[in-house]
Amino acid sequence: MLECLTKINWKKVGLFASGTLFGTAGIKVLASDDAKKVYTNCTAAVLRAKETVMNTVTTVQENAEDIYEGAKQINEERAEAKVAAEFAAEAEEEETEETTEDSEAETTEAEETAEEK
Template sequence: MWDKINWKKVGIFFGGFAFGTVGLKALFSKDAKKCYTHVTAAALRVKDYTLKRTETLKENCEDIYEDAKDINEDRKAAEEAVFEDTSKSYKEVESTEE
C-alpha cells in the first residue's frame, strides 16, 4: 500500500497547505493592514488627480468648441457679406444696362 503512494504529490499538497496557512496569517497581520491602508490612500490620491485633470480637459474642450463655433459664425458672416456685395453689383449692372 505504501509503495503506491506518490510522495511527491503528498509533499506538494502539505507544502501548499502550509504556504496557504502562512499566507492567510500574513494577509491578516497588522503590517498587511498598514500596507493596505497606504495602497488605498495612494489610490484615492490617483482618483483625485484624475478627476482634477479630467475637469481641466473638459473645460479646455468646451473652450475649443466655443472658439470653433465663433470661427464658423465669422466665416458664415463673411460669406454672406460677399454674396450680398455680389448681388448688389449684379443689380447695379442690370439697372445700368436698361
C-alpha cells in the same frame, strides 16, 4: 501494510502538505495588522492618483469647451461674411443691370434724335 506505503507517491503528498502549510500561513499573513497597513497605504495612493487624474480630466474638458466655443464663433463669422459677400454680389448685379438699362435707354434716345435730324 508496508506495501501500501510504498505505493504512495510521497512527492505529491509533500507538495500537498507544503501547499496547505503555505496557504494557512498566507491567510494569517494577509490578515495581519502589517498587511492591513499596506492595503490602507495602497488604497490611499490609489485615491490620490484618482484625484490627480480627475483634476487633469477637468482641465482637459474646460480646454475642449473653450476650443469648441472658439470653433463655433469662427463658423458664425464665416457664415456672416458669406452672407455679406452674397449681398454685395447681388447689389453689384443690380447696379450693373441698372447701368445697362440706362445705357440702352441713352442709345435708344440717341438713335431717335439722329432719326429726327
